[in-house]
Amino acid sequence: MSEDLRVQEFWRALGLPGIIDVHTHFMPANVMEKVWGYFDAVGPLTGREWPIHYRHEEDVRVEHLRGFGVRRFTSMIYPHKPEMAAWLNQWSVEFAEQTPDCLRTSTFYPEESAATYVAEAVESGTRVFKSHIQVGDYSPNDPLLDPVWGVLQESGVPVVIHCGSGPAPGTYTGPGPIAELLARYPRLHLIIAHMGLPEYREFLDLADQYTNVYLDTTMTFTDYTEAATPFPRDQVHRLADLQERIVFGSDFPNIPYPYLDALEGLTRFDLGEPWLRAVCHDNAARLFAID
Numbered sequence: 001m002s003e004d005l006r007v008q009e010f011w012r013a014l015g016l017p018g019i020i021d022v023h024t025h026f027m028p029a030n031v032m033e034k035v036w037g038y039f040d041a042v043g044p045l046t047g048r049e050w051p052i053h054y055r056h057e058e059d060v061r062v063e064h065l066r067g068f069g070v071r072r073f074t075s076m077i078y079p080h081k082p083e084m085a086a087w088l089n090q091w092s093v094e095f096a097e098q099t100p101d102c103l104r105t106s107t108f109y110p111e112e113s114a115a116t117y118v119a120e121a122v123e124s125g126t127r128v129f130k131s132h133i134q135v136g137d138y139s140p141n142d143p144l145l146d147p148v149w150g151v152l153q154e155s156g157v158p159v160v161i162h163c164g165s166g167p168a169p170g171t172y173t174g175p176g177p178i179a180e181l182l183a184r185y186p187r188l189h190l191i192i193a194h195m196g197l198p199e200y201r202e203f204l205d206l207a208d209q210y211t212n213v214y215l216d217t218t219m220t221f222t223d224y225t226e227a228a229t230p231f232p233r234d235q236v237h238r239l240a241d242l243q244e245r246i247v248f249g250s251d252f253p254n255i256p257y258p259y260l261d262a263l264e265g266l267t268r269f270d271l272g273e274p275w276l277r278a279v280c281h282d283n284a285a286r287l288f289a290i291d
Contacts, residue, residue, distance in 0.1 A: 004069075018071035025076045040052075075099075135162070163193070195217060217279065223261065239271060248280045
């Protein structure tokens with residue numbers, strides 16, 4: 001059976017109309033090449049090879065997701081230096097216009113212009129933002145971001161934020177800076193990428209404390225991740241408790257295994273079909289108002 005059909009078989013068996021994947025990457029070709037170069041070199045950093053499983057041209061990658069039955073996905077873009085975010089946002093506008101099943105995605109960086117371009121992005125229809133604390137090497141509590149968080153809190157537009165310390169710690173990664181951020185902006189809609197891997201417990205605590213904090217499953221529960229950073233078994237019951245605020249993410253195309261592995265990993269703890277339906281589709285459909 002083809003990969004497409006096997007993925008379709010997974011969600012059809014749950015009675016779903018498809019999958020919503022909140023964590024997929026589409027970005028300008030030259031930027032994507034640099035991202036792939038990073039993962040090609042991450043082996044010596046982590047001691048594990050990271051072969052990009054879907055290293056294809058952009059149009060082929062889009063058709064892969066459609067073939068899998070992914071109803072909506074994102075174009076997770078992120079800058080690593082000043083004066084890059086606005087350009088990425090403009091690229092993303094054009095990508096979303098030609099790819100209507102992609103939720104329009106924007107990003108930001110701590111710089112004087114951030115308040116303006118984030119407000120403009122919200123006003124013009126951005127559905128989700130991406131913040132990458134690790135790659136950007138910035139504090140989420142940088143004063144230059146205060147007006148950004150203010151706009152995002154008032155608008156309710158979710159932010160997928162890579163703030164855990166995997167695959168390698170960054171200057172500002174970990175739960176501490178996010179706890180400080182949420183203490184100042186408690187109504188932010190944050191989606192913690194990778195469930196905060198490896199600081200699972202601490203980010204689950206933040207989700208317990210703040211009702212607009214979600215966690216995405218990106219790379220978690222897969223054989224690849226469990227071999228190095230297993231989800232703590234004494235925390236599995238909390239996955240059930242937070243059923244309504246866990247959403248599926250894959251990290252496509254930058255994953256070192258087939259897409260189906262990300263879905264089958266969700267079944268590891270036998271949390272039941274209602275949990276799988278909520279995570280694979282219904283929670284994100286509600287969060288993003290998708291019919």
